[in-house]
Amino acid sequence: MQTIWIDGRAMAKEIQADVAKRVRRLTRVPKLVVIWVGNNPASAVYVAHKQKVATEIGMQSEVLHLPETTSLDELRNQIELLNQDSNVDGILVQLPLPKHLDSDVVLETISPDKDVDGLTSFNLGRLICGQPQLMPCTPMACMRMIESVEPDLTGKLALVIGRSRLVGKPLFQMLLTKNCTVMQAHTKTENLSALSRQADLVVVATGPAGLIGVDDIKIGAIVIDVGISKQPDGSIKGDVRSDEIDGVAYAATPVPGGVGPMTVAMLMENTVKAAEMHQGIY
Numbered sequence: 001m002q003t004i005w006i007d008g009r010a011m012a013k014e015i016q017a018d019v020a021k022r023v024r025r026l027t028r029v030p031k032l033v034v035i036w037v038g039n040n041p042a043s044a045v046y047v048a049h050k051q052k053v054a055t056e057i058g059m060q061s062e063v064l065h066l067p068e069t070t071s072l073d074e075l076r077n078q079i080e081l082l083n084q085d086s087n088v089d090g091i092l093v094q095l096p097l098p099k100h101l102d103s104d105v106v107l108e109t110i111s112p113d114k115d116v117d118g119l120t121s122f123n124l125g126r127l128i129c130g131q132p133q134l135m136p137c138t139p140m141a142c143m144r145m146i147e148s149v150e151p152d153l154t155g156k157l158a159l160v161i162g163r164s165r166l167v168g169k170p171l172f173q174m175l176l177t178k179n180c181t182v183m184q185a186h187t188k189t190e191n192l193s194a195l196s197r198q199a200d201l202v203v204v205a206t207g208p209a210g211l212i213g214v215d216d217i218k219i220g221a222i223v224i225d226v227g228i229s230k231q232p233d234g235s236i237k238g239d240v241r242s243d244e245i246d247g248v249a250y251a252a253t254p255v256p257g258g259v260g261p262m263t264v265a266m267l268m269e270n271t272v273k274a275a276e277m278h279q280g281i282y
């Protein structure tokens, strides 16, 4: 079997071109503000990339870089100011935050109509109730990539490995909405491999590099690798041993060049959608 390697960079470029057209149709240029607290080096790369893409597609983009010592109240006050600023369409708090800041509390401060990461309880609640508005970017990216190779997911047995608020939980809901039978695994799951070998579709969003290999998947499965782990030699590895599943999976995503670039494209799509809502178009 020749595995289809889903090209996240190419898909992201197409989506961004479409978002750029939507931006040009608006009367006011959409504005995205990324809040970055501290000096996490990985965050520096992600923040710069988001800003670059937003600018390329004609949006206004600003990074609010706050010191590591920023208190919860100071951060929430900054978010409140952005909530009230009618020129701002999207607010994204770059995660992880420094340890003294509770990300669940911080995220709740973002006004749901500007929550372009889709992580407030309001937007997650709407997703569960079948009335999604702004949905989390990484799970959306996974769904777009899955549907690019399998448009009808009805009846498929899907396994999501990972149960975070950012990826695993919302993705479970999105797969359910598409009529999959969904299993969810996590660190306390017993005999993970026995579960994953049954699944038509496996999404791995855990963190340990190379957790899943050829013995853990069914022949012909779709395998989506969300993981990003920086190796000591500077290379980036996913949660899947991709060399092993080549020729065994029906379709899979590479790392790098898979879910990562698509996540940024979804952020741009959410930001233009928020701007359209603010301008009464959506």
Ligand code: NAD
Pocket (backbone or CB within 6 Å): 138, 161, 162, 163, 164, 165, 166, 167, 168, 185, 186, 187, 188, 189, 192, 205, 206, 207, 208, 211, 226, 227, 228, 229, 259, 260, 261, 263
């Ligand atoms: P997280 O640490 O919040 O959650 C990880 C989840 O994986 C947990 O629910 C945990 O129970 C589960 N898990 C960990 N080890 C496991 C194991 N051995 N077996 C079964 N379950 C296990 O992480 P997250 O924010 O959900 O991110 C997961 C991974 O995806 C990380 O590598 C992160 O860097 C990456 N990520 C990538 C993108 C992207 O754009 N590509 C976006 C977000 C996160």
